[in-house]
Amino acid sequence: MKRKLNYIKFFVAIGLITSLSACEKSLDEMTYDKFGETSFYKTPEDAKLAVTAVYSKMNPDGYAIWGCGYPGVVPQSSASTDELICSWGWPGWEMFNKLNLSETFPGDALFQFYNQLMPAITNATIAMDKIQGMNMPDETLKQKYVGELKALRAHYSQILYNYYGPVPVRLNPADAANPNAAPIPRPSQQEMVAQIEKDYKEALDALPKAADLSAADYGRFTKDACMMGLVKLYMHEKRWQDVITYCRQLQQMGHSLQTNYSDIFSYANNGSSQEILLAVSTRMDASDGNLWLAHALPGNYADPTGKALTQWGGYKMPWATYDKFDPSDKRLARLLVKWRTSTGDIYDARANHVIGAIPMKYGVDPNATGETHGTNIVVWRYADVLLSLAEAINETAGPTTEAYDLVKTVRARAGLGGLPDGLSKDDFRKKLMDERLFEFWCEGGSRREDLIRWGTYIQRAKDAGSTFVKPEFVLWPIPRKVIDETKGVVKQNPGYN
Structure with missing residues (x-):
């Protein structure tokens, strides 16, 4: 990821692993007629290119998911909460802030994640199947590539789940590669969560630790990142004991807080895994810069x-x-x-x-x-492990000494003392709500997830004067084109009909 791609091979890989079928795969029809199984998926380099192609949706430029413009996770999360406003004239910024959401939202902004990530998941499923069928001399490397694809599929599915609820991702490689496959309905919440969990856990077993990752592979998924993905999933589901389990495992992975908060987000910190668990590698001379x-x-x-x-x-x-x-x-x-x-x-x-x-x-x-x-885009870092663990402990046992100490560790780096003694469970939670804002503003899409988990997301918009917001607007709408093309097999989210 850190090295510049051979773009000819990159687009070959994209062509080979992209299959189109109704809404679950792509909303824009494309044709590939020059490459096939006889000319690709033959060498380890082919496998690496296929995996790298699936990583491309992580890039921060343009309309990619970790980009800095309105189609990105961070701007949409932050602008729909209390941490970001924009002084430009585009009406979408104020509409985000007031949660004035609809299928006709300007710029199709609410559909960006769906349009980008559904085909990326299909690509991951197809590439995973092809690589598993390859004869590669290094079986460990082969399983690493498959593990990365599972981690990417889990990560992209998790973003979709957070913004749209359960979505009809293609998990069967034969169906994913078949342009004429019948549309499939949305899974249940339990099924979607189980699949994300399964992918992360299987990837975790195949991937190296962050400390063992080569400099050239920085930005790719590791055991550490998969564990953090599980923590984020379990936080969303309020599975507090599972949060505690994986946070404690992450405490044993060799990470620590960096001394200076500002240094985390510096160019000099590129490649560091001391605190950073997952970052998107960037470079200014390619189409993946930080804007x-x-x-x-x-x-x-x-x-x-x-x-x-x-x-x-x-x-x-x-x-x-x-x-x-x-x-x-x-x-x-x-x-x-x-x-x-x-x-x-x-x-x-x-x-x-x-x-x-x-x-x-x-x-x-x-x-x-x-x-x-x-300067690399920070997705997840160790401070989130500490504050997530503190929250999970508080939810299960109240504000214990350990929970206080975890928050104190994060606040100490900011030059602040610990939280006041004698807080109730509810008061401790309220202090954590503020602390997560202070620590993770405009970072990783955290604020929207946090406010939804705490049940304050909709009320925040009302307090900001919104007369448009509905309780259902904790989720974005499914693209209308998807519903129409599947003849109603895929159902719209409540509140948008």
Whole structure:
């Protein structure tokens, strides 16, 4: 992932492993007629290219899932909660914030994850089957590739489940490769969760630890990332004992908090697994760069090193959210309120009626030119293990000494003391709700997941003045084209009919 792909081979791999069948596979018909089983899936390099093609949906540029624009997980999660607003004129930003959701949402934004990830899951299923049928001299490598595909299928399915509920993913390779296969209905919640869980667990057995991953493979799934995927799944399902089990296993994997919060999101930290459990590797000279700073930095910001940057100045954190932070919280260093301009003056955003603080989050790539940076996108990290474990302990046993200590460890890095003694279970949960905001703002899609789990997602929109929100809007709508093409076999989510 970290090395630049051979793009000719990359598109060959895409062509070979992409099959099209109704809505579960792709919404855009494509034809491939030059390559087949006789010319591919013959060598270990072919297998690697096929796996890398499935990883392509992780890339942060354009319309990919971990991108920095509106089709990405982080912008959609953050903008639909209290941690992100945008000063651009596109109406979708305010509609996200007010949860004014519909099948006609601007830019088909609510369909992006479905349109991108359903065919990616089909690709993973087909590639998995083909690689399992290959004769490869290194059986361990073969099983690693299959494990990566299972982890990717679990990860993509998990995103879909979080945003749409259960979806009709193709798990049978013969059906996945058959353009004329009959449409399948949506599975039950229990079936969807069981499949994600199964894929993660089987992948976990085949993959290396993060500490053993080669530098060239950084950004690929590991045992550690699969465990964290399971933690996120179990948090969603409130399976607290399972959360505790896997968090404790992750505590034994050699991870720790980095000393400085800002360093986590720096270019110099690329390739680190000390705290980071899963990152999307980026590079500025390919189609997988980090565009976060371009979306966030205001036009009058002057980089201290004198580097010329592209600065579109859209993303802001609302003042009401920013003001929840303790003024001495070191994590505020990544949220700009005052900055030096090109004239040498200090600009005060609040005094100049800017609508919020600037969520800088990522550091500048010293090699950047223009909008694209090569600072890796952080998906999951060890601080989430500690705070998830604290929450699960509190839900099962109340605020024990261990739960207090876990939160204290995270807060200590931010230069803060522990939580007040004597909190009730409910009060401890409320403190954790704030702590997760302070620690994970604009990161990994965490805020939306958290608010839904705590039952505050819909009320937050109401409190923001929304007259459009419905209780059902904890889920996005299924694309209408899917429902029409399957003749109603795939049903729409409640609240959108």
